[in-house]
């Protein structure tokens with residue numbers, strides 16, 4: 493993109509408050525559907541992107557990650573953390589912000605909050621995977637883990653796949669009560685459940701979004717019936733999984749970017765060459781999705797940079813002509829590009 497230099501000095505910044513205004517002005521379900529469409533379109537041109545597993549800095553209590561990608565026109569990255577212990581301290585498990593830049597000039601074109609946007613794009617991603625992998629007549633989803641991501645996951649499934657019934661379970665009943673209350677009035681039939689077994693009864697889709705920096709077994713093999721589609725999105729870094737390995741062994745496993753998922757996903761429990769299907773190949777028709785009614789399909793979702801890129805580019809377009817951003821003076825802009833020092837001198841006053 494060859495842009496007028498004077499236009500590049502101020503960088504639009506989308507704060508949390510403005511992101512929320514933007515979402516409401518577009519409509520939450522429309523926003524989720526639109527981001528799902530963007531992700532699907534970007535997965536369909538997968539080969540055009542620079543791809544690398546995200547760069548994680550791990551500590552005993554969590555991880556801080558950078559997630560970059562580029563399609564040759566724009567470059568984007570997200571800063572994101574994952575700290576399961578945060579919730580008990582009154583903090584978010586996941587917070588994020590991201591930047592979109594113009595590849596031609598190298599200048600940033602937008603800085604944005606991404607804590608809300610990550611929940612939206614993660615939900616949109618699960619909905620895209622479900623659209624391509626679940627049984628076509630699916631109506632009911634079990635939502636295991638009723639924390640920050642959960643309502644977004646439920647509403648994206650309604651908006652994109654027409655899911656009508658939700659069965660909730662969380663080890664903390666207060667989380668389920670919060671999710672029930674938040675989903676009221678959104679046109680979903682929601683049932684709180686006392687165990688994961690009860691939650692997955694009659695469910696065509698199971699989504700797990702639990703947080704624990706550990707190898708958990710939220711689901712064991714005997715719990716999962718034939719024909720179910722699972723979105724396992726909570727296991728997203730080394731040493732953090734949600735499913736018993738027997739479920740993974742029995743399922744057809746679909747992933748975003750294998751070099752990252754093999755380190756971070758449910759398949760970290762399996763042999764390094766455990767067979768997986770890349771979701772972008774299903775979307776483009778290069779590979780098959782669900783092949784029989786009885787097959788268990790597993791989207792081993794860890795969250796990949798292209799999903800953030802799709803969401804950032806969507807927001808970058810959506811804020812045009814709206815008041816939902818502030819101009820951020822974050823790029824030094826001397827009148828003579830070589831006179832950076834002179835600009836500093838003159839600012840002395």
Ligand code: NAD
Pocket residue numbers: 574576579585586610611614636637638639640641642661662663664667701702703704708710725726727728793794795796
């Ligand atoms: P959160 O802390 O707000 O909620 C997690 C919930 O899981 C809590 O309510 C907790 O009580 C519940 N839980 C913990 N162990 C459980 C168990 N054994 N059974 C049932 N419930 C259990 O976290 P969040 O922001 O909702 O994120 C959930 C997970 O999703 C995190 O692990 C996060 O890292 C991950 N995540 C993944 C992606 C992705 O792209 N794949 C994106 C965002 C978040």
